Amino acid sequence: MTANELTDAPPVPVRTSRRQRFAVAVLLTANFTLAVDFSVLNVALPHIGRDLGFTTANLQWIITAFSLCAAGFTLFFGRVADLFGRKRLFLIGIVLLGVASLVAGVAGDPTVLIAARIGQGLATAMVTPAALALLTTMFAEGPARARVLGLSGALMAAGFTTGAALGGVLTGLVSWRWAFFINVIVAVFVLAVAPVVLTDRAIGRRPKLDFPGAIVVTVALVALVFGITTAGESGWGTPAAWGPIAVAAVLFATFIAIESRVKEPLVSPALLRRSNVAWGNFAGLLAFATETALVFPLTLYLQEILGFSAVVAGLIFAFLGVGTVLGGFLGPRVIGRTNSKRAIVIGFVVQGAATLPLAFVSDSSAWVVPLLVVSFIGGAANLVAIVGYTVTSTAGVPVEQQGLATGLITMSQQVGITLGTPVLSAIVTAFAGATLLPGIQASIGVDAALCIAGAVVVGLLLRLPAAPAATRDV
Template sequence: MKVAATTRSPGAALAALAGAQFTVMLATSIVNVALPQIRSGVGLSDSGTTWVVNAYGLAFGALLLAGGRAADLLGRRRMLLAGLAVFGASSLAAGLATSSAVLITARAVQGLGAAAIAPASLALVMDLFPPGAGRGRALGVWGAVSGAGGAAGVLLGGVLTQAWGWPWIFYVVAIGALLILAAVAAALPRARSTIDGRFDLPGTATVTLSLTSLVWGLTTARRSGWTDTTVLGSFAVAAALLTAFVLVERRHPDPLLPPRLFRTGRVTTANVLMALLGSVWIALFFFLPLYQQQVLGYSPLVTGLGQLPLAFANMLGSTLAPRISRRIGAGATITGALLTEAAGLLWLSRIDAHGSYVADVLGPSTLIGLGLSVAFVQLTALSVEGVPRADAGLAGGLVNTTRQVGGAVGLALLATLAGTSTAHAATQQPHLEALTAGYRTAFGIASAVLATTAVLAALLTRRGRTPGGEAPDGEVPGTAEAAPSTTLRTR
């Protein structure tokens, strides 16, 4: 049973929830530009520098399913506030860190907080806006801040690092998290609720440890190689734990991933496509700043400013996505968006060691921003279409998990292939040309992956309705427990 609580300003509530998502995405990319300064600041080794990024992604990706289910059972508003508090405190600890161990631990705790924030905030957006044009517009805002958060992370990372030093990238995130916590507390009312069900501790433990082992193996493979004993052992442990998870789920009366979740809407389709999109999303924000700094020789500040066109294109695409979907249908919108992003990545695969921002980065970045934003908005909507509200947090956790795990797999594979290409080119070409050859390889393969994903999307969404907006025939898709737009069900 749920008790509804009204909110006088759905717009203010949406702004607070979108701010929470923006902060999570910001923390994913804000450290990338500052890694050289962080390395010297706390005395990191090469592997330790990598784990400044990996510790956050590992904890975030592995705990999202648990965070989503906990939000459904314990209360979404409560979990969101707790996640923001943990996120803000750990960000402050990262900024104050004077040793590598403290910094990496703080980044892992940041990931824990993010795993509570992301699914709870998405579920609350679904509660706030019922199916129809209003939800489509809300998801457009959601997509805009998600994509802009990744691009803004690179920009802010460059600006703050160059102006005040690397600790300020964490101080600013901490301040933002605490401000958003206050906004969420004010904009989303308390509501009493009871919900049937028990937390599936065995299922949560096995799937979390399985994902942890998988992502650990993938990130280690980038440094040690795919045949390394530790890497192979991590994959074997992940497979064994995943098998155990399946067996546990079959016997548990209230499983973490109930079969009903995959029988409603198009959850499976959305998550498969989101995993493939995620496989190139994270890699883009990894390789593009490297090309700008290591090959073109730009400073952190100039590199960050170079992300602005991508961010603006992302916000524009997210705003237009619901309108495009209502006009041409979900399947055509997703397919077209993926092809647009693939075209931008193909363009990037032609970068030159002696190129320039205008000639090599500006045009493809704009295309990528448009395609990425539209695809993300529509796939997020597709992932929760038809899902009962009781499972909305879990559905949000699942789609975020597939994006994060897809990103870890994609980045590990693309980094390995780029490194191999660079090593081969280095035997015949100067250093900058060899680096550029590796980046070209990564962008070219990413383009091929997205083109294949577009074909798959066209097949899987061919006869579906438009997520987050009206169906192609003008009918508004329905989900369980539709509520008025001014009613917010929170717990």
Template sequence: MTATTIELRQPTGTAATPPPDRRRWWALAVLALAQFLVVLDASIVNIAIPSIGTDLGLSPAALTWVITAYVLPFGSLLLLGGRLADRHGHRRLFLAGIAGFTAASVIAGLAPTGEVLLVARALQGASAALLAPASLALVTRLFTTESDRAKALGIWGAVAGIGSAAGVLLGGVLTAAFGWQAVFFVNVPVGILVLATIPVLVRADAATARGRLDLPGAALVTSALVALVSALSAAEPFGFGHPLVLGLLAASAVLFAALVVVERRSDDPLVPVALFANRGVLAGNLVMLLVGAAMVALFFALSVYLQDAMGFDALTAGLSQLPLAGALVVAAGAVAPAITRFGLRPVLAASLVVVAGGLGWLAAAPVDADFALHLLAPTVLIGLGLGGAFVSTTQLAVQGVAGGEAGAAGGLVNTSLQIGGAVGMATLPAIGAAITTALLDGGADAAAASVTGFSAVFAGAGALALAAAAITLLLRDRR
């Protein structure tokens, strides 16, 4: 069976296609700002967590849910959000998502108890699941020419990496200056700005007339992802061999298998099977899954490494990641011309190899590491690679997708990023911790054992980047 490529279709009619809207670049800036908030909120609370626990009386176990309560509904509801955007209009769902996200941020900042905060975080995640795929669909609708779309997707795709890199820095600055509530209140003026400007900058798109919404598919994909994330969360305290973890993994596998069966039989599936016939969509999502796993584990391990091994305080550790974020921005801006000249897949593969090289360099840092040589230089290299990788992967994952499926494709690639991050957080740091423990039990020096564990995390992330590069080059459309 040959793969089919779904091409971007423009509406037909007697009238000529209108010229591109001059306001589209301003619209892109606002859409990218909203996407920045969505990604930022997965990491900005990390440094604020100790203060939250003290003020709201949350136990260490409950504090982990300040992050999980956001990521879990975000990742599990993205596909449903994408399909709802395709059915009811991308602008309408985007505005609903940003309104819900802003309101939930106010509730989180004012939360008097831990329970209220966790509910607000869940509402933030659910709202993010509406606006993230809708925003990507709006970008693909606003920019129709190949060159403009490449530039636009470059800007939009770079936001994910920049938001993750900026989370630690902004979280430290805001918490130190204004308290933990500020990491939530910072979303409010931005959300109001987006709500006020998008109706002016982006024309409403018509809702797609369809039959029944695929509620069985939505229930199965949500349940499968909840079971998977729960299993990964339980693996850290109990180990992967624990009956609870094994049972949740088995349940997730069964639910995913049932999802495939249901989606094949559905008249209007939540995840159209035809999307995966497009090798670009398939490859883009596999790459995003691996990049997400490598990136989330990297930023977590790097933040802890800088504080534990290098002795930096939280704010200094965040500031030390500014060169990485700057390199990411530079690469994201330069990658569009490179894609035009050399092709999408070669640029993506080269970017991933650069990421792997930087991670390998970082993994080789000794106990008495020099910041400039062993940390600054490799993290700048990683930033350059991530900038190119995020832009190229996002473009690959939506390339050739029909306008009516743009929301589903956007939800799918965002889901891959979130689930990849969950997998990376559950596996790579656990491997590093196990290595450190084994070395300590064998009588090794504490500092050397700790650095060796961090090196294992960085090396594992590099291996994921190389695997993603291989998928990019091998998983091509059959001619």
């Protein structure tokens, strides 16, 4: 039997070992930490600005430098994980995360902090797809993989919510610098345990890395995220917003042309032609865009219309966060009773139905209890859709392309997070009258409509591959 045949052989059904459980714990700890990093500095930005001498206009680069690299390089590093080893890339990324976080924690000026945030973004682009690929190749397609990915989704959702709360607590009680030092502690723990418990499949022949394709798609993603981020700050009509987006569109077209001609493409056109990969990632982008963006109009509603403090608003969003964690556990059950495609459709329909009533909020505080209920339900439904898209987008993908598949998943997630808020922000501004309330109502209505549209598109166009014969118990 050849090395390639060994690599492509399906996993043998066995019960989960103690070592595998430790491996899952390590990988989920890393992903949770990276999810926290997306939101942990939001509350701390004014304090960082005062301490390090950032101008108000440049504060956004603390967030943007991270998101540009995290989204822009994730597809490239997803493929690197396939070619040179997922465990190896995961460990390198954790080392970079620890070093960059330590530098950020002791930074004394804006330049050093921005450089460290770039390092953190690159580490995220390395670790996230590598960790997901290690998870998907550890378990055969079926209930075991669905449960692990559901737990991963739940912890990532909890990470986003925890990050905002943790950043506020650390900034108020100790220092914003501890938002970085915690990463160092986690990195040391992961590096102490991961080499012992993580295993990776043997790599057969290493194909050449498609450098032209990698460079073009990376620049395209960076341009897209930069344009979207600028639109959220300056509006969609400014050249600084639509210019980079137009450049990204041209570069994506160029990337497709390159991939159709090279012998060993970065992204195989055959992979993108898989219905479950293409439409699964569309669903993922929409799922992350709708739920994370909804926080923006609801924040305006709670603080600007109802007059609640930031602390009270944060506690209300924590309730939404609990719903998302619950959805992470419900997702695998829904998939087990139906399938991953139906889980996406059900998740979107319930999320849209739960979000729609919020389009009719008023300036009465009586809306707080209904808001708590429907946002809890919507958050749970959103995670059902997210678990469904994660399982769908990796189904039937060969083992040697799992890093690329999980890179696509991570890219969809991060672009969705980046895209959603500027879109709803533009709608709020466009429809706002004497108060922000009409704009808030319109943006929430659009969010609900996007969920229902996503359910229709996925229901009509997504096709699942044939179910595998082998499954693994967990």
